[in-house]
Amino acid sequence: EVQLVESGGGLVQPGESLRLSCAVSGFTVSNHYVSWVRQAPGKGLEWVSLIYSGGNTGHGDSVRGRLTISRDISKNTVHLQMNSLRAEDTAVYYCASRGDPSKVWSFDLWGRGTLVTVSS
């Protein structure tokens, strides 16, 4: 069964760091792209970052330089390193992928999300 399970969320103070993880089962992250998408409370979806099957990455303008996606192929896990966190980073963070790796830039596999709250 295909599953994406996020972890690592919590309450942090502004300026602190946090690392989110997305544990994948049912497919290998070296063959599929995986993305992070966030949703602030009561707000819309915002694309955050993506790591291609080949390892190249992309990040949204609002997070570039502070949030960084990476992966551990041996653990079939994708991470999101979040530095210099701000109140506006408060959101549920989803990891997402596509079951058919030939289909690009759409996401039919989603985790349940992990909540990150940035507040003093």
Added chain:
Amino acid sequence: QSALTQPPSASGSPGQSVTISCTGTSSDVGRYNYVSWYQQHPGKAPKLIISDVSERPSGVPDRFSGSKSGSTASLTVSGLQSEDEADYYCGSFAGSSNFVFGTGTKVTVL
């Protein structure tokens, strides 16, 4: 990269059709056929209902259809059902390993 523009709300009676627009630019929707649509019920993760402008993933009812003209994509839900009441988001590849979502549309079934 600015969010794609969607109407905040749309509504229809059961059995009717509703169409949601998604307006981008020549750098995203207008340039690439990588437009997708997502349905999200409260407290749930989004669900992919259309990819590549007009393709329905397996298991998505054919009541959902997508199209594109220029820099505006559209999602039509035909034969509205109560379970279609949800938030809908479009998304588009925007070049240079970038992706952008729409502002979201709340669909109400009257």
